[in-house]
Amino acid sequence: DPDAALAHRAALATGPDPGLATEYRRRADDHVRAGRWGAAGDALLTAARLTDDPDRRLEWTTSGIDALIGAGRISEAGALTRGLDRVRPDPHRDSVLALLALHRGHATEADTLLGLAARTTPTRPDDRVDLARKMVVHALCGWRPDEIARWTSEVVDAAGTGSTSPAAAEARAVAMLGSAISAPGAPGPPPPPVDPADPVAQRFEMAAGWIALAGDDLETARVRLEAAIPTTEVTGSARISLWSQAWLARTLLLRGEWDDALRVVDTAARRIDELELDLLAPVVHWTGAVIRAMRGDRLGAATHTRHLTTRPDAYPVQILPSAMARMQVAAANGEHSGARRAAEPILALATRLDVDQPGFWPWHELYAHALVLDGRTAGAEELITPVERRAREIGHRSTLARLGAVRARILNARGDVEGAERLFRDSLDHLEGLGMPFHSARVHLARGQALRRSGRRREAHLALGAARDLYEQLGATVYVDRCDRERRAGGVDVARTVGPVGLTPQERAVADLVAAGRTNAQTAEALFLSVKTVQYHLTRIYARLGLRGRTELALYVERTAGAD
Numbered sequence: 001d002p003d004a005a006l007a008h009r010a011a012l013a014t015g016p017d018p019g020l021a022t023e024y025r026r027r028a029d030d031h032v033r034a035g036r037w038g039a040a041g042d043a044l045l046t047a048a049r050l051t052d053d054p055d056r057r058l059e060w061t062t063s064g065i066d067a068l069i070g071a072g073r074i075s076e077a078g079a080l081t082r083g084l085d086r087v088r089p090d091p092h093r094d095s096v097l098a099l100l101a102l103h104r105g106h107a108t109e110a111d112t113l114l115g116l117a118a119r120t121t122p123t124r125p126d127d128r129v130d131l132a133r134k135m136v137v138h139a140l141c142g143w144r145p146d147e148i149a150r151w152t153s154e155v156v157d158a159a160g161t162g163s164t165s166p167a168a169a170e171a172r173a174v175a176m177l178g179s180a181i182s183a184p185g186a187p188g189p190p191p192p193p194v195d196p197a198d199p200v201a202q203r204f205e206m207a208a209g210w211i212a213l214a215g216d217d218l219e220t221a222r223v224r225l226e227a228a229i230p231t232t233e234v235t236g237s238a239r240i241s242l243w244s245q246a247w248l249a250r251t252l253l254l255r256g257e258w259d260d261a262l263r264v265v266d267t268a269a270r271r272i273d274e275l276e277l278d279l280l281a282p283v284v285h286w287t288g289a290v291i292r293a294m295r296g297d298r299l300g301a302a303t304h305t306r307h308l309t310t311r312p313d314a315y316p317v318q319i320l321p322s323a324m325a326r327m328q329v330a331a332a333n334g335e336h337s338g339a340r341r342a343a344e345p346i347l348a349l350a351t352r353l354d355v356d357q358p359g360f361w362p363w364h365e366l367y368a369h370a371l372v373l374d375g376r377t378a379g380a381e382e383l384i385t386p387v388e389r390r391a392r393e394i395g396h397r398s399t400l401a402r403l404g405a406v407r408a409r410i411l412n413a414r415g416d417v418e419g420a421e422r423l424f425r426d427s428l429d430h431l432e433g434l435g436m437p438f439h440s441a442r443v444h445l446a447r448g449q450a451l452r453r454s455g456r457r458r459e460a461h462l463a464l465g466a467a468r469d470l471y472e473q474l475g476a477t478v479y480v481d482r483c484d485r486e487r488r489a490g491g492v493d494v495a496r497t498v499g500p501v502g503l504t505p506q507e508r509a510v511a512d513l514v515a516a517g518r519t520n521a522q523t524a525e526a527l528f529l530s531v532k533t534v535q536y537h538l539t540r541i542y543a544r545l546g547l548r549g550r551t552e553l554a555l556y557v558e559r560t561a562g563a564d
Helices: 002-012 018-033 037-050 054-071 074-083 091-103 107-119 127-141 145-159 166-182 201-214 218-228 238-255 258-275 278-294 298-305 316-332 336-342 344-350 364-373 377-394 397-413 417-431 437-453 457-474 477-490 505-515 520-527 531-545 550-559
Strands: none
Touching: 002 018, 002 037, 018 037, 018 054, 037 054, 054 074, 054 091, 054 238, 074 091, 074 258, 091 107, 091 127, 091 278, 107 127, 127 145, 127 166, 127 316, 145 166, 166 201, 201 218, 201 238, 218 238, 238 258, 238 278, 238 437, 258 278, 278 298, 278 316, 278 477, 298 316, 316 336, 316 344, 316 364, 336 344, 336 364, 364 377, 364 397, 377 397, 397 417, 397 437, 417 437, 437 457, 437 477, 457 477, 477 505, 505 520, 505 531, 505 550, 520 531, 531 550
């Protein structure tokens, strides 16, 4: 075992040993070629300790820290940076510190350090390639596909067209993603032939899985992402594994395999905490927050939301899932005004970045739905129209389904009931065969709410029943209750005369929510009614029952619970 042999000799060293330092440096190269990033970092740091050349010590220490970051050992790498010389200009040091800031989620700091490295005269032949490799990752996290293409070309050109070096391989994997972001649905560059046993294959599997997820191919996404997850103590990259787990959890959520999704989320979340890899916390906790909120686990959802960030110096790949998670948690809690507020960081991003690629960040439906409930149908239509156009051009079915359901709500709010019904059916047709019960349930619920509001109670009852069945399979108890409440309010299979407690089904639904502490606006949102309609119902309820306010109504509802 060459590593064990070197370790014994290093343990015997009582001072500098240039010869042994050189052997360690060569061994580090072997580890890099084999993708053993952690072992490479350990070897470089030992070489730095054994050398008597101060310039080599700085170079090897910096390279060792770089390798530890590549392995995902962020907290360990961060502790070691305190010993770096910060006085002399050094582009290699600055680019490594930038990579550390990147994985900690500090976009502004990373951008400043990368800019400093780019302006400094390189001191090593590989400095320019090293900087370009880090720029590729920086561009991906910054959601700038044009920059991904620019820096990928620089890495590949410098390394050679046929190079199989880890730097060139990672750049090509990110280039696949950049092409998919720039032109969703278009055939991107095929991945180069890579031996599945080759450590760089992990990067291509992750990229291919993410692209398949964005393209609605959930089965391929699951297979490719699962293949990218395994690592050992010495091979593979923990950060690539965590990227894969984040997108696998999202894939499982859409497939309706929520228990498995939560297991992936909880495993990845623990690893992120151990490594202090803050960059990936939002995309992992996004899925956990959504599932636990929809299952009525408010405490569990809050645990996930504590790891979300929309601070100004965060990367878009942190801000987008964080804002979407908060939007979906607010919607699950019936707080659609909260969903609108949660979208503000995305709206700010959208003024300077293209975040409308179908399949990648599906935020438009959430925000547009909240706008419709607020009566702002024109704003909702303006938001979804360009995204619908892009989805139609590439045939992105899940986007067409989700936004079609929003447009159907808009038509229904404007009184075009038949047009709305036609769009709801089109949306369900788009989802046919995709294996996305999560999206199907949302469309059925939206359709049922719209039909009930239009007075078509029997059809609404059936649509809400379909939504309820799907939500029940997912364990989404919050939405099961919502479907039940909508069906009771519709009054189908319930006597249409005033019941033994003196209220019609619709009035009883209003009374239950108000008695539970909901405001008129929140009650209106939950029942897909206008605030004026809720006020009208409350006036009739108080007059009919001789009640003098919400407190007496709450006591009345508690006393008569189950009577109807």
